[in-house]
Amino acid sequence: MANSARQYREYQTTEKVKKVKVVKHRTSTFTPGEKLIAMLFVAFICFASLQIITAQAEIYSTNKDIQDLETTIVNQQTVNHDLSIQVSQMSTYERVWEKAKELGLTLDETNVKVVQQP
Template structure:
Protein backbone atom coordinates (compact mmCIF):
# COMPACT_ATOMS: atom_id res chain seq x y z
CA UNK A 1 0.00 0.00 0.00
CA UNK A 2 2.79 2.38 0.76
CA UNK A 3 4.32 1.70 -2.65
CA UNK A 4 1.00 2.37 -4.41
CA UNK A 5 0.63 5.71 -2.61
CA UNK A 6 4.22 6.58 -3.50
CA UNK A 7 3.65 5.74 -7.19
CA UNK A 8 0.49 7.84 -7.29
CA UNK A 9 2.38 10.86 -5.92
CA UNK A 10 5.46 10.46 -8.16
CA UNK A 11 3.85 9.70 -11.55
CA UNK A 12 3.14 12.82 -13.61
CA UNK A 13 -0.42 13.73 -14.45
CA UNK A 14 -0.96 12.97 -18.14
CA UNK A 15 -4.22 14.85 -18.40
CA UNK A 16 -6.02 11.72 -19.58
CA UNK A 17 -9.34 10.62 -18.24
CA UNK A 18 -9.11 9.08 -14.80
CA UNK A 19 -8.84 5.35 -14.76
CA UNK A 20 -11.26 3.25 -12.77
CA UNK A 21 -9.81 0.45 -10.73
CA UNK A 22 -11.75 -2.70 -10.31
CA UNK A 23 -10.54 -5.13 -7.75
CA UNK A 24 -11.28 -8.74 -8.47
CA UNK A 25 -9.73 -11.15 -6.12
CA UNK A 26 -5.98 -10.75 -5.79
CA UNK A 27 -5.25 -8.58 -8.87
CA UNK A 28 -6.25 -5.03 -9.78
CA UNK A 29 -7.47 -4.18 -13.32
CA UNK A 30 -7.75 -0.70 -14.78
CA UNK A 31 -10.44 0.42 -17.22
CA UNK A 32 -10.04 3.54 -19.32
CA UNK A 33 -12.99 5.63 -20.36
CA UNK A 34 -13.15 6.60 -24.06
CA UNK A 35 -14.65 10.02 -24.67
CA UNK A 36 -16.86 10.29 -27.76
CA UNK A 37 -17.38 13.36 -29.93
CA UNK A 38 -20.62 15.20 -29.93
CA UNK A 39 -22.48 15.73 -33.21
CA UNK A 40 -21.64 19.47 -33.31
CA UNK A 41 -17.94 18.78 -32.74
CA UNK A 42 -18.01 16.19 -35.51
CA UNK A 43 -19.62 18.69 -37.88
CA UNK A 44 -17.03 21.34 -36.99
CA UNK A 45 -14.15 18.91 -37.64
CA UNK A 46 -15.75 17.78 -40.89
CA UNK A 47 -16.22 21.40 -41.99
CA UNK A 48 -12.58 22.21 -41.16
CA UNK A 49 -11.39 19.16 -43.08
CA UNK A 50 -13.46 20.11 -46.13
CA UNK A 51 -12.27 23.73 -45.88
CA UNK A 52 -8.61 22.69 -45.71
CA UNK A 53 -9.05 20.29 -48.65
CA UNK A 54 -10.81 22.96 -50.72
CA UNK A 55 -8.16 25.59 -50.01
CA UNK A 56 -5.40 23.09 -50.83
CA UNK A 57 -6.99 22.22 -54.17
CA UNK A 58 -7.45 25.92 -54.97
CA UNK A 59 -3.81 26.71 -54.16
CA UNK A 60 -2.62 23.80 -56.29
CA UNK A 61 -4.79 24.95 -59.20
CA UNK A 62 -3.31 28.45 -58.90
CA UNK A 63 0.20 26.99 -58.96
CA UNK A 64 -0.63 24.95 -62.06
CA UNK A 65 -2.04 28.03 -63.77
CA UNK A 66 1.09 30.01 -62.87
CA UNK A 67 3.24 27.19 -64.27
CA UNK A 68 1.26 27.21 -67.52
CA UNK A 69 1.57 30.99 -67.81
CA UNK A 70 5.31 30.79 -67.16
CA UNK A 71 5.60 28.19 -69.93
CA UNK A 72 3.70 30.45 -72.32
CA UNK A 73 5.91 33.43 -71.38
CA UNK A 74 9.03 31.37 -72.08
CA UNK A 75 7.62 30.32 -75.46
CA UNK A 76 6.76 33.92 -76.41
CA UNK A 77 10.22 35.11 -75.34
CA UNK A 78 11.77 32.40 -77.51
CA UNK A 79 9.63 33.50 -80.47
CA UNK A 80 10.64 37.13 -79.88
CA UNK A 81 14.33 36.19 -79.86
CA UNK A 82 13.88 34.29 -83.13
CA UNK A 83 12.08 37.21 -84.77
CA UNK A 84 14.72 39.67 -83.54
CA UNK A 85 17.40 37.49 -85.16
CA UNK A 86 15.46 37.52 -88.44
CA UNK A 87 15.02 41.31 -88.23
CA UNK A 88 18.74 41.75 -87.63
CA UNK A 89 19.56 39.63 -90.68
CA UNK A 90 17.08 41.56 -92.83
CA UNK A 91 18.49 44.91 -91.64
CA UNK A 92 21.97 43.73 -92.59
CA UNK A 93 20.69 42.71 -96.02
CA UNK A 94 18.94 46.10 -96.49
CA UNK A 95 22.13 47.92 -95.53
CA UNK A 96 24.09 45.82 -98.02
CA UNK A 97 21.54 46.35 -100.80
CA UNK A 98 21.37 50.11 -100.17
CA UNK A 99 25.12 50.66 -100.26
CA UNK A 100 26.37 53.28 -102.75
CA UNK A 101 28.85 50.91 -104.40
CA UNK A 102 26.17 48.31 -105.18
CA UNK A 103 23.81 50.95 -106.59
CA UNK A 104 26.64 52.36 -108.74
CA UNK A 105 27.45 48.87 -110.09
CA UNK A 106 23.79 48.22 -110.93
CA UNK A 107 23.53 51.60 -112.69
CA UNK A 108 26.60 50.79 -114.80
CA UNK A 109 25.15 47.37 -115.68
CA UNK A 110 21.98 49.08 -116.92
CA UNK A 111 23.99 51.56 -119.00
CA UNK A 112 23.51 54.64 -116.83
CA UNK A 113 26.35 57.06 -116.22
CA UNK A 114 26.90 59.64 -113.56
CA UNK A 115 26.36 63.27 -114.56
CA UNK A 116 27.18 65.57 -111.62
CA UNK A 117 25.72 68.60 -113.39
CA UNK A 118 22.31 66.97 -113.48
CA UNK A 119 22.01 66.37 -109.69
CA UNK A 120 19.50 68.42 -107.78
CA UNK A 121 18.98 68.39 -103.99
CA UNK A 122 15.36 68.31 -102.82
CA UNK A 123 14.39 69.35 -99.32
CA UNK A 124 11.70 67.57 -97.39
CA UNK A 125 8.44 69.39 -96.99
CA UNK A 126 8.26 71.19 -93.66
CA UNK A 127 11.96 71.30 -92.93
CA UNK A 128 13.86 74.62 -92.82
Protein backbone atom coordinates (compact mmCIF):
# COMPACT_ATOMS: atom_id res chain seq x y z
CA MET A 1 0.00 0.00 0.00
CA ALA A 2 2.80 2.28 0.46
CA ASN A 3 3.54 2.29 -3.22
CA SER A 4 0.02 3.07 -4.30
CA ALA A 5 -0.19 5.98 -1.86
CA ARG A 6 3.04 7.36 -3.17
CA GLN A 7 1.79 7.11 -6.75
CA TYR A 8 -1.41 8.89 -5.82
CA ARG A 9 0.55 11.75 -4.21
CA GLU A 10 2.78 12.09 -7.23
CA TYR A 11 -0.29 12.15 -9.45
CA GLN A 12 -1.88 14.87 -7.34
CA THR A 13 1.21 17.07 -7.34
CA THR A 14 1.72 16.80 -11.08
CA GLU A 15 -1.94 17.46 -11.73
CA LYS A 16 -1.94 20.58 -9.57
CA VAL A 17 1.09 21.90 -11.29
CA LYS A 18 -0.55 21.41 -14.65
CA LYS A 19 -3.73 23.21 -13.63
CA VAL A 20 -2.04 26.26 -12.24
CA LYS A 21 -1.04 28.51 -15.09
CA VAL A 22 1.42 31.18 -14.36
CA VAL A 23 0.37 34.34 -16.12
CA LYS A 24 3.28 36.62 -16.72
CA HIS A 25 2.37 40.22 -17.21
CA ARG A 26 4.81 42.06 -19.33
CA THR A 27 5.62 45.27 -17.67
CA SER A 28 7.39 47.89 -19.68
CA THR A 29 10.46 49.47 -18.24
CA PHE A 30 9.02 52.95 -18.79
CA THR A 31 5.79 54.35 -17.44
CA PRO A 32 3.38 56.17 -19.75
CA GLY A 33 4.41 59.49 -18.18
CA GLU A 34 8.05 58.81 -18.89
CA LYS A 35 7.18 57.89 -22.47
CA LEU A 36 5.27 61.16 -22.87
CA ILE A 37 8.14 63.17 -21.46
CA ALA A 38 10.59 61.38 -23.79
CA MET A 39 8.37 62.08 -26.81
CA LEU A 40 8.08 65.74 -25.84
CA PHE A 41 11.85 65.93 -25.44
CA VAL A 42 12.42 64.40 -28.88
CA ALA A 43 9.87 66.79 -30.40
CA PHE A 44 11.61 69.74 -28.74
CA ILE A 45 15.01 68.62 -30.03
CA CYS A 46 13.62 68.29 -33.57
CA PHE A 47 11.98 71.73 -33.37
CA ALA A 48 15.14 73.36 -31.99
CA SER A 49 17.25 71.73 -34.70
CA LEU A 50 14.90 73.01 -37.37
CA GLN A 51 15.05 76.52 -35.92
CA ILE A 52 18.86 76.47 -35.84
CA ILE A 53 19.07 75.27 -39.43
CA THR A 54 16.59 77.94 -40.55
CA ALA A 55 18.54 80.66 -38.75
CA GLN A 56 21.83 79.50 -40.30
CA ALA A 57 20.24 79.54 -43.77
CA GLU A 58 19.00 83.11 -43.22
CA ILE A 59 22.44 84.18 -41.98
CA TYR A 60 24.08 82.62 -45.04
CA SER A 61 21.61 84.39 -47.35
CA THR A 62 22.15 87.73 -45.62
CA ASN A 63 25.94 87.38 -45.78
CA LYS A 64 25.71 86.56 -49.49
CA ASP A 65 23.59 89.67 -50.07
CA ILE A 66 26.09 91.80 -48.11
CA GLN A 67 28.99 90.49 -50.18
CA ASP A 68 27.08 91.18 -53.41
CA LEU A 69 26.37 94.74 -52.26
CA GLU A 70 30.01 95.28 -51.28
CA THR A 71 31.11 94.10 -54.72
CA THR A 72 28.61 96.47 -56.34
CA ILE A 73 29.85 99.35 -54.17
CA VAL A 74 33.49 98.69 -55.09
CA ASN A 75 32.60 98.59 -58.79
CA GLN A 76 30.60 101.83 -58.52
CA GLN A 77 33.46 103.53 -56.65
CA THR A 78 35.83 102.51 -59.45
CA VAL A 79 33.46 103.95 -62.06
CA ASN A 80 33.06 107.17 -60.03
CA HIS A 81 36.81 107.54 -59.68
CA ASP A 82 37.32 107.05 -63.41
CA LEU A 83 34.63 109.61 -64.15
CA SER A 84 36.15 112.15 -61.76
CA ILE A 85 39.49 111.70 -63.53
CA GLN A 86 37.78 112.33 -66.88
CA VAL A 87 36.11 115.45 -65.49
CA SER A 88 39.42 116.80 -64.24
CA GLN A 89 41.05 116.06 -67.63
CA MET A 90 38.25 117.69 -69.59
CA SER A 91 38.09 120.79 -67.41
CA THR A 92 41.68 121.90 -68.01
CA TYR A 93 42.15 125.41 -69.32
CA GLU A 94 43.77 124.29 -72.57
CA ARG A 95 40.94 121.95 -73.48
CA VAL A 96 38.29 124.56 -72.71
CA TRP A 97 40.17 127.08 -74.86
CA GLU A 98 40.40 124.61 -77.77
CA LYS A 99 36.65 123.91 -77.59
CA ALA A 100 35.93 127.63 -77.50
CA LYS A 101 38.04 128.17 -80.64
CA GLU A 102 36.24 125.30 -82.41
CA LEU A 103 32.92 126.93 -81.66
CA GLY A 104 34.16 130.29 -82.96
CA LEU A 105 34.48 132.09 -79.65
CA THR A 106 37.18 134.68 -79.10
CA LEU A 107 38.73 136.07 -75.95
CA ASP A 108 37.74 139.67 -75.32
CA GLU A 109 39.67 140.95 -72.33
CA THR A 110 37.32 143.85 -71.78
CA ASN A 111 34.38 141.49 -71.34
CA VAL A 112 35.96 139.15 -68.75
CA LYS A 113 34.33 138.73 -65.35
CA VAL A 114 36.19 137.24 -62.43
CA VAL A 115 34.26 134.82 -60.27
CA GLN A 116 35.51 134.24 -56.78
CA GLN A 117 35.03 130.96 -55.02
CA PRO A 118 33.16 131.08 -51.71
